[in-house]
Amino acid sequence: MDVKKVFFEQLSFFISVPALIWQFFFLYFPLAFIVYLSFVSSDSADAGFTLAHYASFLSWPYIAIVARSFGLAFVNATVSLCLAYPVAYFLALHMKRWKHIFLFLMILPFWTSLLVQVYAWFFVLEPYGVVNTVLLSIGIISEPLQLLNSIYAVFLGMVYCYVPFMVVPLYSSLENLDARLLEASADLGASAVETFRRITLPLSLPGIRTGFFLVFIPSFGEFVIPALLGGGRRMYVGTLISHYFLVLQDSFTGSAFTVLVGVILLLSVFLTYYLLRISIMFLSGGMSE
Amino acid sequence: MVNIFVRAFSIFFWAVVILILLIVPPKLLNSFETKTLNIFTWSSLLDPHYFKKFQEETGIKINISYYESNEELLGKLGAGDSGYDLIVPSDYAVYKLIKKGVLKQIDTSRLTFFDKLDTRLMHNYFDPQNEYSIPYFWGVYGIIINTDYYPHRVPESFSLIFDQHFVVDKICMPGNAREVVLMATYYLFDDFNALLDPAKREQVKDLLIAQKKWVACYSDERTEYSIVSRTCTAVLALNPDLWRIKRDRAKSTAEFILPQEASFVVIDNFAIPKASSKEDLIYTFLNYLYSDSAMFHHAQQFGMCMPIEVGVMQEQLPAYDITKNIRSLTFFHTEVPDEILNEVWMALMAA
Amino acid sequence: MITRRPVGICFGLWILLFYLFLYITIIVLVLSSFSSSSSGRLGDWSLRWYQELFDSPEIWQALKNSLVVAFSSVMLSLLMGMALVVTSMRTYFDKVAFLFYGGLAVPEIVMAVGLLSSFYFFSVPLGLTTLIAGHTLIGLGYVVPMLHARASELDYRLTEASLDLGATQTQTFFNVTLPLLWPAMVGAALLVFIISFDDFLVAFFCAGATEQTLPLYIFSLIRMGSAPVINALSTLLLLVSSLLVILFSSLRVRKLGVMK
Numbered sequence: 050m051d052v053k054k055v056f057f058e059q060l061s062f063f064i065s066v067p068a069l070i071w072q073f074f075f076l077y078f079p080l081a082f083i084v085y086l087s088f089v090s091s092d093s094a095d096a097g098f099t100l101a102h103y104a105s106f107l108s109w110p111y112i113a114i115v116a117r118s119f120g121l122a123f124v125n126a127t128v129s130l131c132l133a134y135p136v137a138y139f140l141a142l143h144m145k146r147w148k149h150i151f152l153f154l155m156i157l158p159f160w161t162s163l164l165v166q167v168y169a170w171f172f173v174l175e176p177y178g179v180v181n182t183v184l185l186s187i188g189i190i191s192e193p194l195q196l197l198n199s200i201y202a203v204f205l206g207m208v209y210c211y212v213p214f215m216v217v218p219l220y221s222s223l224e225n226l227d228a229r230l231l232e233a234s235a236d237l238g239a240s241a242v243e244t245f246r247r248i249t250l251p252l253s254l255p256g257i258r259t260g261f262f263l264v265f266i267p268s269f270g271e272f273v274i275p276a277l278l279g280g281g282r283r284m285y286v287g288t289l290i291s292h293y294f295l296v297l298q299d300s301f302t303g304s305a306f307t308v309l310v311g312v313i314l315l316l317s318v319f320l321t322y323y324l325l326r327i328s329i330m331f332l333s334g335g336m337s338e
Numbered sequence: 339m340v341n342i343f344v345r346a347f348s349i350f351f352w353a354v355v356i357l358i359l360l361i362v363p364p365k366l367l368n369s370f371e372t373k374t375l376n377i378f379t380w381s382s383l384l385d386p387h388y389f390k391k392f393q394e395e396t397g398i399k400i401n402i403s404y405y406e407s408n409e410e411l412l413g414k415l416g417a418g419d420s421g422y423d424l425i426v427p428s429d430y431a432v433y434k435l436i437k438k439g440v441l442k443q444i445d446t447s448r449l450t451f452f453d454k455l456d457t458r459l460m461h462n463y464f465d466p467q468n469e470y471s472i473p474y475f476w477g478v479y480g481i482i483i484n485t486d487y488y489p490h491r492v493p494e495s496f497s498l499i500f501d502q503h504f505v506v507d508k509i510c511m512p513g514n515a516r517e518v519v520l521m522a523t524y525y526l527f528d529d530f531n532a533l534l535d536p537a538k539r540e541q542v543k544d545l546l547i548a549q550k551k552w553v554a555c556y557s558d559e560r561t562e563y564s565i566v567s568r569t570c571t572a573v574l575a576l577n578p579d580l581w582r583i584k585r586d587r588a589k590s591t592a593e594f595i596l597p598q599e600a601s602f603v604v605i606d607n608f609a610i611p612k613a614s615s616k617e618d619l620i621y622t623f624l625n626y627l628y629s630d631s632a633m634f635h636h637a638q639q640f641g642m643c644m645p646i647e648v649g650v651m652q653e654q655l656p657a658y659d660i661t662k663n664i665r666s667l668t669f670f671h672t673e674v675p676d677e678i679l680n681e682v683w684m685a686l687m688a689a
Numbered sequence: 690m691i692t693r694r695p696v697g698i699c700f701g702l703w704i705l706l707f708y709l710f711l712y713i714t715i716i717v718l719v720l721s722s723f724s725s726s727s728s729g730r731l732g733d734w735s736l737r738w739y740q741e742l743f744d745s746p747e748i749w750q751a752l753k754n755s756l757v758v759a760f761s762s763v764m765l766s767l768l769m770g771m772a773l774v775v776t777s778m779r780t781y782f783d784k785v786a787f788l789f790y791g792g793l794a795v796p797e798i799v800m801a802v803g804l805l806s807s808f809y810f811f812s813v814p815l816g817l818t819t820l821i822a823g824h825t826l827i828g829l830g831y832v833v834p835m836l837h838a839r840a841s842e843l844d845y846r847l848t849e850a851s852l853d854l855g856a857t858q859t860q861t862f863f864n865v866t867l868p869l870l871w872p873a874m875v876g877a878a879l880l881v882f883i884i885s886f887d888d889f890l891v892a893f894f895c896a897g898a899t900e901q902t903l904p905l906y907i908f909s910l911i912r913m914g915s916a917p918v919i920n921a922l923s924t925l926l927l928l929v930s931s932l933l934v935i936l937f938s939s940l941r942v943r944k945l946g947v948m949k
Contacts, residue, residue: 079803110688169714280555563914
């Protein structure tokens with residue numbers, strides 16, 4: 050019996066391994082490889098350790114590109130937060146009858162291809178697309194507006210594509226709120242605004258955090274939206290990475306830039322974590338969680 | 339003891355299995371094809387449906403793969419045996435490939451059409467003896483304008499896009515560093531090597547950054563769309579783009595302006611990678627492709643300029659009017675290193 | 690608290706405008722795909738763009754590739770994920786669980802670029818195989834947590850009881866564990882399928898230029914500008930997504946029912 054058990058244990062282990070190997074081969078090894086590439090000077094035989102790739106990013110164009118993407122991602126997350134919070138609040142706490150339908154409608158965009166979502170806005174904002182045609186026929190403008198190919202179009206596209214990522218965590222967080230706390234607060238004489246400020250807001254901090262990062266992190270490295278709505282006039286982090294690997298065929302500088310982006314992301318996640326905590330605490334009047 | 343052995347073995351076993359599954363299937367598929375010709379080309383140069391007849395007649399299967407840019411082609415070929423038998427690099431890519439020594443010499447005696455090739459396309463900088471490349475389709479750079487917005491006579495010059503006095507509303511420029519930076523340099527200094535001088539390089543940067551104010555988009559793919567959707571009133575493009583616009587929209591008011599400064603062209607050429615061993619198939623295919631009917635079909639399909647004379651049918655061809663008067667060809671070729679071109683491009687993109 | 694009229698109306702309006710913002714462009718897109726004019730103006734209804742889609746061989750090839758990749762990724766990630774969760778759950782799973790959350794923390798473009806570099810430098814030919822590898826990776830990042838969550842909710846006494854009653858491990862697996870995990874498996878399969886089918890970024894970097902998937906094809910079309918054919922294709926894709934979401938949601942409702 051013992052031999053059979055041991056055999057079975059070993060067999061179990063044997064069967065369980067592929068998934069782990071897969072993660073290693075296709076996620077962790079490639080990441081480590083990129084870090085390795087970023088410090089290697091070239092693929093010739095006499096390659097050596099170098100920081101030259103990183104040094105090349107200290108010039109203005111690259112700083113501008115990173116700053117632009119960072120600013121865009123941050124503003125995107127903040128605006129999404131402001132847009133999404135009332136929706137999540139109302140859905141979680143005040144909607145009974147239609148909740149499932151509205152939730153379903155909120156989840157549907159997750160399952161829709163990003164390309165379709167971006168193209169929808171491309172189609173609508175074209176020089177003779179829907180928006181311009183309507184404005185022209187009403188007579189507000191006499192020549193079609195150039196709505197595409199600008200950072201504003203990119204911003205609009207980003208808000209549109211990422212706002213569902215903000216609503217869902219907020220909704221989760223608010224739904225788990227104990228309604229009795231809110232009742233108690235009202236009973237103790239607090240106004241609606243005060244209850245919100247001092248109880249709901251701080252307690253929804255985990256949801257705010259998750260939502261913020263779910264929007265901020267992907268937006269920072271976003272490629273599709275700037276590529277299709279931005280008109281190639283400016284480079285963003287995502288388009289620059291693609292430029293290095295696919296156009297310049299330069300894996301070394303490209304890897305260095307990718308690692309740099311990763312580090313910046315990590316740092317900004319830390320920063321924003323505390324920033325959010327502090328600002329929510331400030332807004333709520335200094336109550337700890 | 340047994341434990342560790344089993345664990346190590348499991349890990350090793352699955353690692354090997356996964357690696358084999360990753361590498362073997364494509365290589366297996368390739369090795370079975372002995373009577374298949376693997377061609378690597380731009381997406382609008384060869385019509386895959388046209389070769390069904392060829393396959394029936396000769397038994398050779400044509401397998402076409404596509405690349406998006408010459409850089410991708412250079413990258414793929416640099417890495418040893420790419421598995422391709424025939425490639426179609428542009429002129430500057432041929433130059434780089436010859437320097438790298440990855441091309442096989444072409445036996446021109448086996449080509450039935452060799453004497454019919456347009457002499458303007460032969461013996462150019464990239465392959466003076468035409469030992470490694472045969473010119474295929476080519477295109478002329480110019481400015482396509484929507485005449486609705488240009489009621490008066492326009493200067494036949496690049497100042498139409500670079501000089502604020504002539505620009506109307508918005509324009510569209512190519513989306514790659516080489517063409518944009520070299521064109522701006524030529525416009526200012528008539529010489530690409532001016533880029534090597536830092537002071538002149540700054541002037542090029544300034545010109546491009548100033549131009550950006552009226553550039554709606556930088557894109558290689560949106561030339562036709564920019565004009566048709568009225569995003570731009572002028573776009574820097576190749577003559578096939580005009581032909582496509584006219585073909586798809588008969589009422590279009592687009593016209594092609596050939597700048598007087600220089601006739602920039604790009605020539606796409608057939609070349610054979612050194613690793614290929616299917617010469618017989620290759621020459622059979624090329625002779626088939628360069629026949630009058632095949633050439634005519636492809637020209638009608640894609641609008642590019644033809645590499646051979648086809649006699650009477652010539653005048654029906656899309657680009658005949660534009661190309662018949664061109665004598666000397668100018669290329670976007672320079673020894674100025676890519677790093678400098680990229681530096682100017684980055685400065686433009688960051689502005 | 691929001692029972693006061695003006696505030697309630699404000700909220701209602703905000704919600705309405707929000708959902709309008711989410712759906713107005715999609716609605717316009719869908720409607721104009723049925724218009725016969727090439728600029729998408731509404732009016733003459735026609736299915737000509739769908740006909741054009743049907744006739745295009747490139748679309749069928751791209752669709753075929755997308756389906757092959759999606760099904761393979763689902764199969765592989767389900768098999769490997771199941772193998773891992775079921776066999777290691779009570780032994781070492783907790784020590785390795787963190788490995789599967791890495792996929793969510795890393796931005797997709799970084800992952801795609803890592804894969805591209807690794808494939809390039811180790812001379813792995815790019816194509817459908819490499820794409821399946823990437824999608825299976827993403828799939829594992831969803832399958833493993835989802836299966837594990839469901840499996841850990843299961844009452845292990847059920848499996849123990851089955852074993853006590855004389856069933857072998859295999860019999861227990863097929864007759865007890867598998868049926869109980871089934872809803873989670875189907876849900877994970879649907880999720881991985883749609884993620885792989887819609888994925889653009891990994892395909893863009895790792896599929897090579899020859900074998901196009903549907904998203905890659907759509908991207909190359911959008912890059913050239915707008916065209917009514919894209920409207921028609923988008924509408925079809927939206928239809929597919931909606932069907933899958935409905936399937937997925939109905940599963941979750943049923944799952945909750947079972948649990949209660």
